Amino acid sequence: MADLELLLLQIELIKEEFITTDRADEERRVKEDRAALRIQSWFRGTRLRSYLRHLQRKATIIQKIWRGYIARAYFRKKVKVQCFVMKMNFYNEMAVRIQKRWKGYYVRKYVHNYYARKRYLEGLTKKNEQVRRTMEEFAEMQRNEREHHQVECEEQKTCLQAQRMHFLLSTHQIPGVFNSPYRDFPHEMELQMKSIKPLLVKDIQQKRQAMDPSAPGDTFLKTRPLPPIPSKKPQGPFRDPATVLQQRYRPLEPTLRVATSITDLEEAREELRRGEWRGRIIDHAFQPFSHAHKNKKYERSIHTTSSFERLAYGTVYFREENQEKLRGKKPFKSIFTTCNVFDKFGQLYSNAGKIV
Amino acid sequence: MSQRQVLQVFEQYQKARTQFVQTIAELATRPQNIETLQNAGVLSLLRPLLLDVVPTIQQTAALALGRLANHNDDLAEAVVKGDVLPQLVYSLAEQNRFYKKAAAFVLRAVGKHSPQLAQAVVDCGALDALVACLEEFDPGVKEAAAWALGNIARHNGELSQAVVDAGAVPLLVLCIQEPELALKRIAASALSDVSKHSPELAQTVVDAGAIAHLAQMILNPDTKLKRQVFSALGQISKHSVDLAEMVVEAEVFPAALACLKDPDEYVRKNVTTLIREVAKHTPELSQLIVNAGGVATVIDSVGESQGNVRLPGIMMLGYVAAHSENLAMAVIVSKGVPQLAICLVEESEDHIKAATAWALGQIGRHSPEHARAVAAANVLPRLLRLYTDTESSEDLQLKTKKALKSILQKCTYLPALEPLLHEAPSDILKHVVGQFSKVLPHDSKARRLFVTSGGLKKVQEIKAEPGSLLQENINSINSCYPEEIVRYYSPGYSEILLERVEAYQPT
Numbered sequence: 001m002a003d004l005e006l007l008l009l010q011i012e013l014i015k016e017e018f019i020t021t022d023r024a025d026e027e028r029r030v031k032e033d034r035a036a037l038r039i040q041s042w043f044r045g046t047r048l049r050s051y052l053r054h055l056q057r058k059a060t061i062i063q064k065i066w067r068g069y070i071a072r073a074y075f076r077k078k079v080k081v082q083c084f085v086m087k088m089n090f091y092n093e094m095a096v097r098i099q100k101r102w103k104g105y106y107v108r109k110y111v112h113n114y115y116a117r118k119r120y121l122e123g124l125t126k127k128n129e130q131v132r133r134t135m136e137e138f139a140e141m142q143r144n145e146r147e148h149h150q151v152e153c154e155e156q157k158t159c160l161q162a163q164r165m166h167f168l169l170s171t172h173q174i175p176g177v178f179n180s181p182y183r184d185f186p187h188e189m190e191l192q193m194k195s196i197k198p199l200l201v202k203d204i205q206q207k208r209q210a211m212d213p214s215a216p217g218d219t220f221l222k223t224r225p226l227p228p229i230p231s232k233k234p235q236g237p238f239r240d241p242a243t244v245l246q247q248r249y250r251p252l253e254p255t256l257r258v259a260t261s262i263t264d265l266e267e268a269r270e271e272l273r274r275g276e277w278r279g280r281i282i283d284h285a286f287q288p289f290s291h292a293h294k295n296k297k298y299e300r301s302i303h304t305t306s307s308f309e310r311l312a313y314g315t316v317y318f319r320e321e322n323q324e325k326l327r328g329k330k331p332f333k334s335i336f337t338t339c340n341v342f343d344k345f346g347q348l349y350s351n352a353g354k355i356v
Numbered sequence: 357m358s359q360r361q362v363l364q365v366f367e368q369y370q371k372a373r374t375q376f377v378q379t380i381a382e383l384a385t386r387p388q389n390i391e392t393l394q395n396a397g398v399l400s401l402l403r404p405l406l407l408d409v410v411p412t413i414q415q416t417a418a419l420a421l422g423r424l425a426n427h428n429d430d431l432a433e434a435v436v437k438g439d440v441l442p443q444l445v446y447s448l449a450e451q452n453r454f455y456k457k458a459a460a461f462v463l464r465a466v467g468k469h470s471p472q473l474a475q476a477v478v479d480c481g482a483l484d485a486l487v488a489c490l491e492e493f494d495p496g497v498k499e500a501a502a503w504a505l506g507n508i509a510r511h512n513g514e515l516s517q518a519v520v521d522a523g524a525v526p527l528l529v530l531c532i533q534e535p536e537l538a539l540k541r542i543a544a545s546a547l548s549d550v551s552k553h554s555p556e557l558a559q560t561v562v563d564a565g566a567i568a569h570l571a572q573m574i575l576n577p578d579t580k581l582k583r584q585v586f587s588a589l590g591q592i593s594k595h596s597v598d599l600a601e602m603v604v605e606a607e608v609f610p611a612a613l614a615c616l617k618d619p620d621e622y623v624r625k626n627v628t629t630l631i632r633e634v635a636k637h638t639p640e641l642s643q644l645i646v647n648a649g650g651v652a653t654v655i656d657s658v659g660e661s662q663g664n665v666r667l668p669g670i671m672m673l674g675y676v677a678a679h680s681e682n683l684a685m686a687v688i689v690s691k692g693v694p695q696l697a698i699c700l701v702e703e704s705e706d707h708i709k710a711a712t713a714w715a716l717g718q719i720g721r722h723s724p725e726h727a728r729a730v731a732a733a734n735v736l737p738r739l740l741r742l743y744t745d746t747e748s749s750e751d752l753q754l755k756t757k758k759a760l761k762s763i764l765q766k767c768t769y770l771p772a773l774e775p776l777l778h779e780a781p782s783d784i785l786k787h788v789v790g791q792f793s794k795v796l797p798h799d800s801k802a803r804r805l806f807v808t809s810g811g812l813k814k815v816q817e818i819k820a821e822p823g824s825l826l827q828e829n830i831n832s833i834n835s836c837y838p839e840e841i842v843r844y845y846s847p848g849y850s851e852i853l854l855e856r857v858e859a860y861q862p863t
Contacts, residue, residue, distance in 0.1 A: 121686065128649050128689075
């Protein structure tokens with residue numbers, strides 16, 4: 001009970017305390033409210049700012065990363081292009097070198113071949129000399145022929161003269177014109193006339209007509225002799241002796257059946273066999289579908305065998321020793337893929353970028 | 357009067373006529389008598405005899421008429437005016453072969469003098485009759501007809517066309533194949549006359565198959581025939597490349613070169629004409645001829661001939677050398693240049709000298725090697741002399757100037773250029789000085805020689821306008837030498853030195 005009294009008393013105290021504090025609180029409340037508001041606003045501000053800053057930082061990071069990415073991609077493109085340009089320049093230079101050599105070679109061999117021209121001119125000089133020599137010989141031959149012809153003509157003329165003047169030949173009693181006693185030796189005409197027969201009258205006529213081309217009328221019949229009249233006719237209607245002899249001594253004409261021998265077929269077969277034996281080069285017969293390679297026995301190489309055991313070299317590879325390191329890795333490629341540099345060459349439509 | 361006496365009168369008259377006509381025919385063979393005959397009015401007397409009853413009188417009258425017309429063109433004109441030709445043409449178709457020969461002879465004689473007379477012959481319709489004569493059997497008639505056709509076709513293209521239109525060409529080609537030499541000659545000459553005017557006519561002749569037969573006759577020993585054959589082939593091949601190639605395909609070439617050694621100079625002239633006409637078209641044809649050794653033989657034949665006979669050979673060398681420098685080198689290697697130099701000296705006629713100068717220019721213009729070969733033959737001073745000679749014709753002067761220019765522009769052989777420096781007129785001099793200015797900067801021995809031979813002195817004496825090409829060349833020559841030398845050789849230097857001596861005051 002006492003406690004309750006105390007407590008009831010205290011309640012009044014508490015009430016009073018409460019009212020005072022409440023009053024004080026009330027008075028302080030606005031201030032504290034405002035202070036609290038200020039603190040809160042500051043805090044909110046700071047929090048928001050730090051949040052914004054945080055966002056900005058993150059945005060910067062994102063932008064930075066993005067820009068870096070774009071720039072690197074762009075750079076990589078540029079590097080690719082530059083690489084390509086460098087390669088093309090290199091190829092062009094190499095192509096220039098090849099073309100330079102080729103053009104030089106081609107021009108020197110086919111267009112302005114110095115040695116061929118030299119050989120040609122030498123050959124030409126030789127040919128010229130040869131032609132000149134042949135021409136000289138030909139001219140010489142012709143000259144000789146002409147002289148010969150002339151000499152012959154002269155001889156014929158003197159002959160004809162001698163024949164015509166044959167009556168001037170000197171006799172035993174009377175020396176002729178050409179054998180005058182006042183000369184030391186007789187004129188050559190005299191000697192000619194001695195060695196020649198005189199001209200007969202009918203020969204004179206013939207010669208005159210032969211040398212006279214302007215004679216009118218046909219010389220056809222007069223110069224050519226007539227064909228001979230057939231003199232002897234054979235008695236009775238006999239047959240031509242040639243045909244008779246032909247019939248009498250006609251050679252034997254056996255038929256094909258008679259002409260072939262009995263053993264003709266066997267002989268022919270034998271002949272074929274002999275011919276085939278002669279012509280055969282390969283002795284063992286041709287075997288189709290034979291797996292010849294499977295019949296071969298594998299012969300071991302000497303280098304990898306020894307008298308005691310097989311050597312590790314050539315059969316064991318060093319890669320096989322370190323298995324842990326090599327786990328998960330692929331083996332080296334010993335065969336490369338082909339260089340596809342020139343695959344599209346000449347197959348693109350435009351010339352501008354035969355970019356390979 | 358009895359019948360016999362009456363007939364005797366006629367016989368006497370006939371004898372008189374025969375004698376008259378035969379004497380006239382004989383007299384007409386001598387040129388001295390012809391004027392007298394003309395003044396005596398022989399044509400009006402012969403004309404009625406052409407229509408005489410007796411065939412012998414007709415023939416002899418025609419023969420006499422032909423001989424008269426053959427002699428000069430007044431008589432031929434008189435024959436045409438006398439209206440004789442239609443009668444002759446009519447009887448060409450009708451009469452026997454002696455009359456045909458005589459009538460064709462008259463037509464030939466009339467047609468040969470001038471184009472107008474030949475046109476008159478054609479207008480009478482003679483061509484068809486002559487072509488009909490070409491189909492006769494007798495070779496004499498064919499010969500006379502072919503000769504007449506050849507004489508008509510010779511003058512100009514229209515007359516040749518008329519002859520071709522009458523269908524003469526295939527018959528002429530047949531005539532060539534006949535065995536008689538005279539007929540072959542005349543037919544070849546007629547074909548040559550037809551084909552010389554234009555490419556179409558030549559093509560017609562070729563289409564009739566003439567080339568093969570002409571080519572076969574090349575090795576015939578008869579001189580006159582060879583003349584005509586080569587002339588015909590030359591006339592055919594001169595018009596175009598195709599025709600020349602056809603001639604070459606007929607395997608004319610190595611055989612034709614053998615005929616260059618023929619003793620007759622006209623055969624040689626015609627062969628070289630043929631070779632020239634073939635070589636001038638394309639480099640390939642020239643190459644063919646060079647490879648067959650043609651250049652050497654032509655050069656030899658140029659050396660052996662004189663005067664106009666040389667001209668086709670010289671022109672052939674020029675044409676061959678003009679095509680390419682290989683061929684020009686081939687001409688040089690075959691020793692063509694000394695021969696041409698000899699021609700330049702020996703010949704007296706201007707047109708041959710002009711042709712030689714042209715040929716030398718064509719050889720020397722290709723490269724310094726060629727120019728050196730030409731200059732080494734001592735040709736340049738001669739060309740210069742011909743150029744400056746006042747008696748040379750304009751054509752010769754022009755050609756020598758061109759040749760000099762073209763050779764000088766490539767010539768680097770200084771010993772040959774030295775004499776030109778002293779003698780040349782200004783338009784040649786600028787080229788000479790230009791060549792010196794090209795060579796001297798690079799060759800020290802040449803510079804020394806230039807000074808010692810007096811060339812530098814001469815160069816200083818040249819007056820040139822400042823700024824002209826000549827002055828620049830002189831400057832570039834002067835810049836090859838040290839100043840003292842140039843001043844030493846400049847004109848008037850001795851006076852300057854003497855003035856300095858006078859002005860010098862010894863201390």
